[in-house]
Amino acid sequence: MQDRPTAAEVLVTIGEYLDEEVLPAVEGALRYKTLVAANLIKVLERELAAGDGPQRRERGRLAALLGVTADGEDLAGDLLRLNAELQARLRAPQLPSREFLRAARDALEASALDNLAVNKPGYDRYDQAIEVD
Amino acid sequence: MARDLPALAASLDRYLTERWNRPVRAVDLVETSVGARRGNILFDAVDGNRRHELVLTIYPPAGAVIFGVEAETEALRLAEAAGAPVAHVFEVCADSGWFGEPFFISSRIPGDSLPRSILRRVAQDPTLGARVGAQLGTAFAAIHAVDGADAPQDLRRWPLDASPSAASLVLLEEQLDEMLQPAPGLALGLRWLRDNQPDLPARQRLVHGDVRNGNILVDGTGLTAILDWEGCHTGDPHEDLGWLCVRTWRFGGDALEVGGFSAREPMIEAYQAAGAHFDPHAYAWWKVFGTLRWGLGLAKQARQHLDGTYRYIAMAGSGRRVCELEYDLLRMLSKLL
Numbered sequence: 188m189q190d191r192p193t194a195a196e197v198l199v200t201i202g203e204y205l206d207e208e209v210l211p212a213v214e215g216a217l218r219y220k221t222l223v224a225a226n227l228i229k230v231l232e233r234e235l236a237a238g239d240g241p242q243r244r245e246r247g248r249l250a251a252l253l254g255v256t257a258d259g260e261d262l263a264g265d266l267l268r269l270n271a272e273l274q275a276r277l278r279a280p281q282l283p284s285r286e287f288l289r290a291a292r293d294a295l296e297a298s299a300l301d302n303l304a305v306n307k308p309g310y311d312r313y314d315q316a317i318e319v320d
Numbered sequence: 321m322a323r324d325l326p327a328l329a330a331s332l333d334r335y336l337t338e339r340w341n342r343p344v345r346a347v348d349l350v351e352t353s354v355g356a357r358r359g360n361i362l363f364d365a366v367d368g369n370r371r372h373e374l375v376l377t378i379y380p381p382a383g384a385v386i387f388g389v390e391a392e393t394e395a396l397r398l399a400e401a402a403g404a405p406v407a408h409v410f411e412v413c414a415d416s417g418w419f420g421e422p423f424f425i426s427s428r429i430p431g432d433s434l435p436r437s438i439l440r441r442v443a444q445d446p447t448l449g450a451r452v453g454a455q456l457g458t459a460f461a462a463i464h465a466v467d468g469a470d471a472p473q474d475l476r477r478w479p480l481d482a483s484p485s486a487a488s489l490v491l492l493e494e495q496l497d498e499m500l501q502p503a504p505g506l507a508l509g510l511r512w513l514r515d516n517q518p519d520l521p522a523r524q525r526l527v528h529g530d531v532r533n534g535n536i537l538v539d540g541t542g543l544t545a546i547l548d549w550e551g552c553h554t555g556d557p558h559e560d561l562g563w564l565c566v567r568t569w570r571f572g573g574d575a576l577e578v579g580g581f582s583a584r585e586p587m588i589e590a591y592q593a594a595g596a597h598f599d600p601h602a603y604a605w606w607k608v609f610g611t612l613r614w615g616l617g618l619a620k621q622a623r624q625h626l627d628g629t630y631r632y633i634a635m636a637g638s639g640r641r642v643c644e645l646e647y648d649l650l651r652m653l654s655k656l657l
Contacts, residue, residue: 270504273504277507283511313574315648315652316654
């Protein structure tokens with residue numbers, strides 16, 4: 188068992204330090220870089236809180252789309268393999284069916300939304316689909 | 321690293337005195353965007369009892385540029401002659417002896433370039449945003465009136481009878497190959513782009529390549545200049561329209577397609593009123609292209625940080641922004657696929 192503070196508690200501590208002590212004291216390029224660092228700390232806090240649920244859901248969607256089984260211990264390895272397989276199919280010279288492209292888009296959007304929830308919550312408030320006829 | 325401004329002033333004194341054949345002194349030097357590889361130094365040239373407000377632009381090291389100072393300044397002169405709001409070029413020098421790299425000296429134009437300053441101005445003046453949108457349409461029409469055949473040879477990225485969309489896609493395919501991890505969302509965008517290319521433009525034109533909120537100058541009267549011509553090339557004019565309207569350049573003003581300050585219509589209407597041709601499909605295609613291009617660009621920044629080419633925390637952060645562009649791309653594809 189790791190000693191307290193937990194990883195999440197360490198991140199919150201670093202984030203508070205950057206927000207409350209460093210940011211008020213710096214300006215210019217240093218302030219910009221500190222803002223980036225403080226934002227990345229919050230990204231990590233959310234990533235840690237989300238656990239491996241987003242990756243498990245992504246693996247399930249990709250396996251269903253590609254018609255394969257992937258439920259082993261190596262979640263990260265499965266994700267690399269499945270994403271590479273889907274990318275290869277999308278880049279192949281022969282045209283995938285429109286149904287496949289639409290199903291792939293739906294699956295990829297669901298994963299992009301999970302990533303946004305960690306990296307940029309609220310980004311999906313605007314839908315660029317309305318700009319396209 | 322900040323530049324040695326007193327040394328730059330001394331070199332400017334010598335250069336301008338020699339070129340203008342009378343005593344000239346460079347004063348009040350201010351470096352904008354400190355640390356950028358391309359140097360932009362604002363200064364006043366004191367010339368007898370006259371003062372000229374100027375900008376010294378120093379090129380980055382040779383490996384980081386696509387073409388030389390002569391080609392860029394020739395494009396600026398062509399755009400100016402066509403009526404686009406751009407800095408006037410006074411001096412061009414390919415000799416690295418003066419400032420370590422080639423440079424040019426141009427007029428200094430008033431206005432804000434920081435996106436958030438521009439959006440603040442627009443928030444205070446309800447007519448300004450649409451005015452700048454229309455002025456951008458007129459400016460694009462002027463730039464795009466320059467025929468590709470009249471542009472300097474170095475600006476031709478591909479033959480004048482090639483398809484700009486097909487040739488541009490090759491560049492994105494290469495960037496996708498270089499990614500550190502598979503990115504099927506971006507690959508899907510590339511697939512759609514490949515299968516749905518716009519009609520070949522009647523003629524290739526001069527294209528700026530990087531007009532966005534961040535590369536324009538705006539003051540209380542409206543648009544005063546289009547900056548940073550280092551990526552200009554010959555191509556399909558719709559590339560410029562689509563790139564300007566990528567969501568990233570709206571800085572939160574999402575519903576206003578043009579830089580977060582204007583709807584699309586004032587820009588397109590002014591563009592057409594000035595005699596330019598607008599094709600809605602080509603516009604949509606190049607906006608999807610621009611969204612993918614910037615997603616790949618952000619991934620490249622993260623890669624350059626991770627492989628040590630350019631360690632910089634903001635570029636690490638860029639990697640976690642790729643999903644924004646991927647999401648925008650996939651939302652547009654929800655209508656297009």
